[in-house]
Structure formats: C-alpha cells, structure tokens
Amino acid sequence: MNFFSMAVKNIQRKLDTYLTYFLSAAFAVTIFFIFCSIYYNPEFADFHTGVSKIGIIFKISSVVVLLFSGVFVYYANSLFIKSRKKEIAIYSLLGMRKKEIGQLLFLETLLVGVGSIISGILLGSLFTRFFSMILKKLMLGGAPGNDIAFHLTWQPVVVSIVVFLILFILNALYSLKTVFGSKLIDLLSAEKEGETAPKFSVVLSVLSILMIFVSYLVFLNFNGDDGAMKLIGPAIFACVLLATGTYLLFQNIVIWLLSKCKKNIRFYYKTGNFISTSQNVYRIKANSNIFCVIALLSAFTVTVMSAAISFYLTLGNSMPIYAPYSYLCENLNEVATKQVLQTVSEDDTVKLHAVTDLNVLSTSASLEGYKVDTNNAYEKTTTQVGEDLTIDIIKFSDYKKVVEDTEAIESKGNKGALFVSELTKGECLFLDGNYGHDYSEHITGNNIQVKTDGGITAFKIVDVSLFKYIGAAHARTTLVLEDSDYERYFALKDSYKICHYIGLKFDNPLEVSTLFDKLNTIVATKNHDKSYLEYHQILFNMYGAYIFIGMFLGILFLMAAGSIIFYKQLMEARDDMGRYEILRKIGMTEKEMLKSVRRQIAIVFLLPFMVAMMHTVVILKTYQNMVYTLTTDSPILVYALLVVAIYFIIYGLFYLFSVKGYMKTVWNKSTVS
Structure with a gap:
C-alpha cells in the first residue's frame, strides 16, 4: 500500500471528524469564488467606480474571507494534528520514519484541501448567477432593471485555486513541522497536556469587568456627528478593551463561578453536574482563547447582520429625506x-x-x-x-x-x-x-x-x-x-x-x-x-452590496464559530474515553452519561453565546445612536431578535452534532473495548 492509498483510507476512517472541517472549508472557497465571480462579472463593471465602488468592497471582502479562512483552517488543522499525536507516535514505534509519517500527513491535508477547493468552485459556479441576481435586486431596491446574464470567466477559478492551494500547502507544511519537531515521549503524552488545576486572579477578574464596562461607556458615547476620522481612535481603544476584557473574563471570572459551583455540595454531587462541572473547570482556562474568539465573533456577526438588514429595509422610507x-x-x-x-x-x-x-x-x-x-x-x-x-x-x-x-x-x-x-x-x-x-x-x-x-x-x-x-x-x-x-x-x-x-x-x-x-x-x-432616482441608485447600490456581503460573512463566521467548538469537543472526547470507560464499568448508564455530556457541552456553547449577546446589545445601541439623524426610526431590535433566533437555531444544531459526536466517541468506543 502506497502513501496515497493510506492517506485516502485515513480520511475515510475519520470521515466523521473531517466532514465538518471539509464542509466549512468548502463553504469558504464557495464564498470567495462567488465574490471573485461578481467582481469579474462585466455586468457589474459599471459599479466598480463612483460612490458605490463595489469592486473595492468585494476585493476587501475577498481578502477578509481569505484571512479568516486561513486562521480557521490553521486552527482546525492544528487540532487534528494534536489529536493524532499518539497515532503518529505509534507509527514511529512500528518503524515508520518521520519523513514517511510527514508525507502521509502532508498528503491527507492536501487531499482534504484539494477536495474543498474543487467542491467550493463547483458549488460557486452553480450558485454564482443566483447570488448575482440577489445582489442586483438588493442594489436596485425596487427600481426596474435587467436580469443578470450568466458569465463564468477563468479569473475567479484561477484565483480561487491559487490562493486556497497555497493556504492548504502551508497547513500541510505545518503538519510536517509537527512531526519533525516532536519527540516520541511528547507525542505519547500529548493527550495529558493541559489538565492542571486552574487558578484565577481576583485582581484580573475586577480588571476584566472594568475593561468591559469602560469599553461599553466609550461605545455608548459615540456621536455620529463627530465624523469617522474623530471616531477611529476611540473605536480602536474600545475594541482593544473589549477583546482584552472578554479574554480575562473567561480566564478568571468563569473559573471562579465554576469553582463556586463545585463548593455547592447539593449541586455538585449530582451525577450529571459532578462530571460536567469537573471537566469544564479543568479545561476552561485552556479553552479561554477559543471562548473569547467565539464571543467576539458571534457579537460581530449578529451586530453586522442586524444592522445591515435594519438599515437596508428602512432605506426606502428614508429616500424622501434625501430627495x-x-x-x-x-x-x-x-x-x-x-x-x-x-x-x-x-x-x-x-x-x-x-x-x-x-x-x-x-x-x-x-x-x-x-x-x-x-x-x-x-x-x-x-x-x-x-x-x-x-x-x-x-x-x-x-x-x-x-x-x-x-x-x-x-x-x-x-x-x-x-x-x-x-x-x-x-x-x-x-x-x-x-x-x-x-x-x-x-x-x-x-x-x-x-x-x-x-x-x-x-x-x-x-x-x-x-x-x-x-x-x-x-x-x-x-x-x-x-x-x-x-x-x-x-x-x-x-x-x-x-x-x-x-x-x-x-x-x-x-x-x-x-x-x-x-x-x-x-x-x-x-x-x-441629483434626482430621486439618482439618490436611490447611489444609496441602494452601496448598501445593497453591504448587506449582501454582511450576510455572507455572517454565515461564514457562524459556520466557523460552530465548527471550532465542534472540533474541540471531538478532540476532548478522545481524551476522555478512558475516564468514561471507568465510569461505565462502575455502573454509569448510557442515559446518565448522555445527560452529563449534554450539560458539559451546553456550558461550552452557552458561555461565549451569553457574553456575545451582552456585547451585541451595547454595540447595537451604539449603532442606533450613530445612525444618521435624519433617517426614519428603525426597529433594529426586532431585526436583531430575528437574527439572534436564526443564529441560535444554527448554533444549536452545532451543539446537537457535538453531543452526538461526543457520545459516539466516549460511549460506543468504550463499550467496544
């Protein structure tokens, strides 16, 4: 059996793990391809200049998608590599050289990447005309216009293949680096990393609350009349405070709250609570980076989507104010x-x-x-x-x-x-x-x-x-x-x-x-x-493109947020197989284990979501204060609730997938052994 066949078999064997990663990566390629196709579509060439400048908007958005995809793919790949360190060690013990193991992992990463690129381009090709029509409808805002003709040019295909192939090759090289840079003893003990008792700081806890509170005050005191240039400095300052405060919140206050739960005997010594609380207490500090990213990402997603929908839907009512x-x-x-x-x-x-x-x-x-x-x-x-x-x-x-x-x-x-x-x-x-x-x-x-x-x-x-x-x-x-x-x-x-x-x-x-x-x-x-029609064209061309991009990026960020937690839970499930095997042997039923797993994963999903919603309320209020004074009153909270409901449903699906994947790992495999 050659390396290529082994790589294919490994992917097939771990299909449940690779599937969500593959779908998310393919979705990122699809969005990037659609953005590139719209940019190169001659029917949108007239919008590249002028006030709307959607060419620049789509260029910037494509770069955002690419950068975000790079971080996401790198993180997912690093989780896979970490979960397979013991497997790599076994390969080494069986006589495979590091060069051969590296080639195997390189091929696996590249195969998944190539599959994602091909699938993404095919999906993008199928849906480009459909989404181009949606974009044009949004940009026309009810004004008469022609349908979009189908244009499939070579530029989007080449650009998508080149940039994402480079991205996946870099991640494949990271896999090689992991193999060559690790010692056998480190690979064998990789699963035991990060299990030290967590500690929290009272000073940092207070500091985190202060930083978040101050950032809220800065945001709420924004005045739209000051102009963009005057607000750049305060905005950066508030964002840094909010991000740092959120990170310290998960590093300290959440650990303190879970520690308090452990000290509550009536709560803690219930079967489901005992296991779920203990697991999260020991891992919360290691997961604080992820929680911080998810919370900020979720807040950004809900805010952008709510604001975009709200502004666009009220834009028509605001037209008589402009003209x-x-x-x-x-x-x-x-x-x-x-x-x-x-x-x-x-x-x-x-x-x-x-x-x-x-x-x-x-x-x-x-x-x-x-x-x-x-x-x-x-x-x-x-x-x-x-x-x-x-x-x-x-x-x-x-x-x-x-x-x-x-x-x-x-x-x-x-x-x-x-x-x-x-x-x-x-x-x-x-x-x-x-x-x-x-x-x-x-x-x-x-x-x-x-x-x-x-x-x-x-x-x-x-x-x-x-x-x-x-x-x-x-x-x-x-x-x-x-x-x-x-x-x-x-x-x-x-x-x-x-x-x-x-x-x-x-x-x-x-x-x-x-x-x-x-x-x-x-x-x-x-x-x-300018006539009413000209004002209408300027505003809807610009904001129609904004809402189109905002919705796509929001979905991408949501997919990434859910996928990151999903992967992390699958990795932790493999680490917990031994613990749950012991619990099964001493009499824990499948129903009790499922209840415990649900609570454990619910904490992981709900903590960043709750913090995100807290941030979202403040940022949406800031947006409402910043909206151009002459526009009609916008029911932004209604749209925000709708976006949150949709977000929560999709987020909940990732939670259910995580519970199912976790149980499949810790129960089915433990019963087999």
Missing part, C-alpha cells in the same frame, strides 16, 4: 422653465403629483450658543459658537406648500416644526442646518438677530427642527417667517442673494429614467440637483 422632490431645478430662466414643464406634460409615462415654486433668500444672523458645522452641497460651512452665520429665509406659506407637496413625514430628525400650523408676527421656525441637535436643543424661546432691510431685527424661535425641506444635501440653516414679516422686512429683494427652486414630485420616480435624461439635456448640471 423630497423627484427632480429639483435651481435658478432656471423662464425659457428653460417652460421647456421643463412642457417636456414633463408631454411624457405619457410620468404621473406628476405636484410642482413647487420656491424662493429662498439668504442673509446673515447671529444666535447665542449656536454654530453651524455642516458639509453641504454648496460649500463647507463652519462657524464658531455665537458668531454671525449665513442663514436662509422662506415664507411660512411656501414652507407649508413644501411640506404638503413632498408629503413630508415625521421622523427622528424632523419632529416639531414640521407640523406647526400657524405663525404670528415676530415669530419664526428654526430649521437647523446641522445633522444633530447639539447646538439647537435648547434655543426654543430665544431670539435670533437677523439682518433685514431696516437693520437688525429680532425674531422669537417658537420651534426647532432638523427638517431638510429640499433635501439632505441642502443642509442650510433656515428661518421660516410669517408671510407679512417676510414681505415687510425683506421688501428690497435685490439686496439679497435669492435662489429660485422648482421642485417636481412624481408618483412613480423610479420608473421615469428616460424623462430624467430628457430633462438633463435641458437643464445644465449646475442648475439641477
């Missing part, structure tokens, strides 16, 4: 205005809901305790607290028509002033140009000093809102004045800069792309804002 008008023109001359309206009236495909004619006048003002800090469509506007600022002025009747024509809805960012029914002389509504309430939260009732025809005039602020009445891109601080005040104080129109807007509201803005093309030939680029 309240289907098409918005600025400062058109009379001829162009007539051409626009005539073109719209002649188009049979469009249903015109409303036309708004709006004049916005600009002047200067000052308000104690207020500043503008906004990047908007015109320029970067920044003032210091209390100093003069440029402010827009509109009439109350025009404002009410805008609200009526755009069918504005009350949401997180436009409560209050949006639905005020009347204004009296000397009063105003204050529409804050910022994206947060930091500078306008306490100004209701204050007077704002405005430059008018007659000098400086004070107006009383009766209500405040973040409502961006002509779109989120036009983030300009605006005062809404009673009509007679507007005509009285701003009669000299030539003294001010005035922008004249014409807003068109269609009932079917996603189905009139041809009309938009016609209008763009009439209206110069500088005289029109």
Whole structure:
C-alpha cells in the first residue's frame, strides 16, 4: 500500500471528524469564488467606480474571507494534528520514519484541501448567477432593471485555486513541522497536556469587568456627528478593551463561578453536574482563547447582520429625506422653465403629483450658543459658537406648500416644526442646518438677530427642527417667517442673494429614467440637483452590496464559530474515553452519561453565546445612536431578535452534532473495548 492509498483510507476512517472541517472549508472557497465571480462579472463593471465602488468592497471582502479562512483552517488543522499525536507516535514505534509519517500527513491535508477547493468552485459556479441576481435586486431596491446574464470567466477559478492551494500547502507544511519537531515521549503524552488545576486572579477578574464596562461607556458615547476620522481612535481603544476584557473574563471570572459551583455540595454531587462541572473547570482556562474568539465573533456577526438588514429595509422610507422632490431645478430662466414643464406634460409615462415654486433668500444672523458645522452641497460651512452665520429665509406659506407637496413625514430628525400650523408676527421656525441637535436643543424661546432691510431685527424661535425641506444635501440653516414679516422686512429683494427652486414630485420616480435624461439635456448640471432616482441608485447600490456581503460573512463566521467548538469537543472526547470507560464499568448508564455530556457541552456553547449577546446589545445601541439623524426610526431590535433566533437555531444544531459526536466517541468506543 502506497502513501496515497493510506492517506485516502485515513480520511475515510475519520470521515466523521473531517466532514465538518471539509464542509466549512468548502463553504469558504464557495464564498470567495462567488465574490471573485461578481467582481469579474462585466455586468457589474459599471459599479466598480463612483460612490458605490463595489469592486473595492468585494476585493476587501475577498481578502477578509481569505484571512479568516486561513486562521480557521490553521486552527482546525492544528487540532487534528494534536489529536493524532499518539497515532503518529505509534507509527514511529512500528518503524515508520518521520519523513514517511510527514508525507502521509502532508498528503491527507492536501487531499482534504484539494477536495474543498474543487467542491467550493463547483458549488460557486452553480450558485454564482443566483447570488448575482440577489445582489442586483438588493442594489436596485425596487427600481426596474435587467436580469443578470450568466458569465463564468477563468479569473475567479484561477484565483480561487491559487490562493486556497497555497493556504492548504502551508497547513500541510505545518503538519510536517509537527512531526519533525516532536519527540516520541511528547507525542505519547500529548493527550495529558493541559489538565492542571486552574487558578484565577481576583485582581484580573475586577480588571476584566472594568475593561468591559469602560469599553461599553466609550461605545455608548459615540456621536455620529463627530465624523469617522474623530471616531477611529476611540473605536480602536474600545475594541482593544473589549477583546482584552472578554479574554480575562473567561480566564478568571468563569473559573471562579465554576469553582463556586463545585463548593455547592447539593449541586455538585449530582451525577450529571459532578462530571460536567469537573471537566469544564479543568479545561476552561485552556479553552479561554477559543471562548473569547467565539464571543467576539458571534457579537460581530449578529451586530453586522442586524444592522445591515435594519438599515437596508428602512432605506426606502428614508429616500424622501434625501430627495423630497423627484427632480429639483435651481435658478432656471423662464425659457428653460417652460421647456421643463412642457417636456414633463408631454411624457405619457410620468404621473406628476405636484410642482413647487420656491424662493429662498439668504442673509446673515447671529444666535447665542449656536454654530453651524455642516458639509453641504454648496460649500463647507463652519462657524464658531455665537458668531454671525449665513442663514436662509422662506415664507411660512411656501414652507407649508413644501411640506404638503413632498408629503413630508415625521421622523427622528424632523419632529416639531414640521407640523406647526400657524405663525404670528415676530415669530419664526428654526430649521437647523446641522445633522444633530447639539447646538439647537435648547434655543426654543430665544431670539435670533437677523439682518433685514431696516437693520437688525429680532425674531422669537417658537420651534426647532432638523427638517431638510429640499433635501439632505441642502443642509442650510433656515428661518421660516410669517408671510407679512417676510414681505415687510425683506421688501428690497435685490439686496439679497435669492435662489429660485422648482421642485417636481412624481408618483412613480423610479420608473421615469428616460424623462430624467430628457430633462438633463435641458437643464445644465449646475442648475439641477441629483434626482430621486439618482439618490436611490447611489444609496441602494452601496448598501445593497453591504448587506449582501454582511450576510455572507455572517454565515461564514457562524459556520466557523460552530465548527471550532465542534472540533474541540471531538478532540476532548478522545481524551476522555478512558475516564468514561471507568465510569461505565462502575455502573454509569448510557442515559446518565448522555445527560452529563449534554450539560458539559451546553456550558461550552452557552458561555461565549451569553457574553456575545451582552456585547451585541451595547454595540447595537451604539449603532442606533450613530445612525444618521435624519433617517426614519428603525426597529433594529426586532431585526436583531430575528437574527439572534436564526443564529441560535444554527448554533444549536452545532451543539446537537457535538453531543452526538461526543457520545459516539466516549460511549460506543468504550463499550467496544
């Protein structure tokens, strides 16, 4: 029998152990292949540039999949090698040289790797078009579009084979290193490693709680208005604290809790509790690295999937906030205005809901305790607290028509002033140009000093809102004045800069792309804002790709998390065969053993899951606080509960597989012996 035949027989003999590892590795190859196929698909070439830049997104995601797969495959392979050290020692005792043993293990690892690569590419080829269609549907967000044609190019196949073959060859070389770097006595005693009595530190226990608590505080104090650059430092600091605190938690507090359980005589000396608690107490410290990784991985997975689903499903409701008008023109001359309206009236495909004619006048003002800090469509506007600022002025009747024509809805960012029914002389509504309430939260009732025809005039602020009445891109601080005040104080129109807007509201803005093309030939680029359809395409192209990738990575991380615990339990089951054989001989029944194994493995699965859920609640709350202020309120907790339920079901299946595999090892093999 040659080495190849021996390697094949070994894989067949250990098929139950290799199967989950093989499936997880094949799944990683499948995802990587699908990502590469989408990147190289010519139908997505137009999205590689522009705001969405899904080419970059898929490149980064492919690298993440590859790196994660590398760590996962390395870890799973190292567990296999550790579990087979005694087998390697027996090979050596039977006369096989280290070189021959190394070749055998090298071939086994490579065969499983090649099988995973082939299976992954075949599965990827079968499902690439299906998932490409899902991606395009997500990116269209309900807008009309063509189906995806099937494109199978050579690049994804070659890239997948090369990168994963290198990955598996490196792991095969690790197997060789283990064989050549180990002594026979070490290989024979490998199963007895890591069984020393665990100790915990009170100081480190307190430190772990403090680190997690501080990280939570940092996360919960994130402010989306600060911008990404300002949050990078605190985010890294909080993540390091959270990861370190979680590791120390499993290293110390969990051991302390299990030790307390041992001291509880009524609890501990029950048959099932006695065995499961003892086993976990001695192994918890050795497993703390795994528990920490699983907890953080699970928290990340649930958070990303919940946030992605929540944001995407509420994005459609948020579109009127970005583009309240289907098409918005600025400062058109009379001829162009007539051409626009005539073109719209002649188009049979469009249903015109409303036309708004709006004049916005600009002047200067000052308000104690207020500043503008906004990047908007015109320029970067920044003032210091209390100093003069440029402010827009509109009439109350025009404002009410805008609200009526755009069918504005009350949401997180436009409560209050949006639905005020009347204004009296000397009063105003204050529409804050910022994206947060930091500078306008306490100004209701204050007077704002405005430059008018007659000098400086004070107006009383009766209500405040973040409502961006002509779109989120036009983030300009605006005062809404009673009509007679507007005509009285701003009669000299030539003294001010005035922008004249014409807003068109269609009932079917996603189905009139041809009309938009016609209008763009009439209206110069500088005289029109992005249409509703353009905003829709930008946002859904970008976030559709995000949710697609988030779901795939979430499933991959879940598979890896469950697989890691599953492998670890199978390895520990082999170590425990002797102990359970003794228990069987002194009268322990299969039912009692199953009960004990269930409890033992339940602790292993539940500990990281519970910590992960604790982290998830805080991070989801942080996300909810960070979501763009103007978006509609998102029921993120509902989506999070749905994701957690699905996650728990799949996680539970890994638990059941682990119990079954553990029992098959410790009971069936012990009864045979």
